[in-house]
Amino acid sequence: MVDVHLSGIIGFPNLKLYQPSDVFRITSDTLALANFIVVNPSDKKILDIGTGLCAIPIILCTKWNVDVVGVEIDSTMANLAWKSVCYNKLDQYIQVIHQDIKKYASECKINLYDIIVSNPPYYNTRCGYLNSNSTISNARHNVTLEIEDIISISSKLLKDKGKLVLVFTVERLLEVFSLYQQYHFAIKRVQFIYGGLDKNAKSFLIEGTKNGRSGMKVCPPLIL
Secondary structure, eight states: OOOEEEEEETTEEEEEEEEESSSOOOOHHHHHHHHHOOOOTTOOEEEEETOTTOHHHHHHHHHSSOEEEEEESOHHHHHHHHHHHHHTTOTTTEEEEESOHHHHHHHSOTTOEEEEEEOOOOBOTTSSOOOSSHHHHHHHBOSSOOHHHHHHHHHHHEEEEEEEEEEEEGGGHHHHHHHHHHTTEEEEEEEEEESSTTSOEEEEEEEEEETOOOOOEEOOOEEO
16 A cells, blocks of 8 residues: 655645655656646647646646646556545546556547647666666656657647647757657757756756747756
8 A cells, every 4th residue: 555645736835746655756857847838828738648646737727727638557646646636626627547648549539639748757678777666667767658659649649730848868868859850840949957056957848849840949947
């Protein structure tokens, strides 16, 4: 049985999440990603791939008038996500689906979403120690989902000119840029995240538009 507690979200004092004490916690990259996303008035439907504890959908629905679907492969995380959605009284706007995103995408209508967002596993399975806890290993390593899977699925499910917004480790920056271009996403905004003034960038935020025009803006650095 997972030990669970209810805790707040930094920057959103009225929101709370159910989080496991010893398995997986909301990260600064998740919060940075949620605050990086820009929702236009025409953007009505958002998909969060690998929603985890559902922090991003909950934040987005609080900031913007949107409907969000969160897909999560891990049953423990999906159950906690839905519990948090109900606690924050957002069950009319957020849907949590316990399913492999690959299966969901194979059954989903194409060109459905205005925005797709994901804080995916950063590391290849060959890089580093794989935790015996499947919840942790799936969150950290691409055991079930490669970065290319996310981008290719997004190219199918996004409307034309829809936005794909990710956070990823800088070690794989060139790979992500290449995959965006391969699947016809024009990179529009990039922001680097630093752990301190004297630190190298550790991760980056990226927004691309499906079949969009070229023209990239590098935003001011985000220093934690």
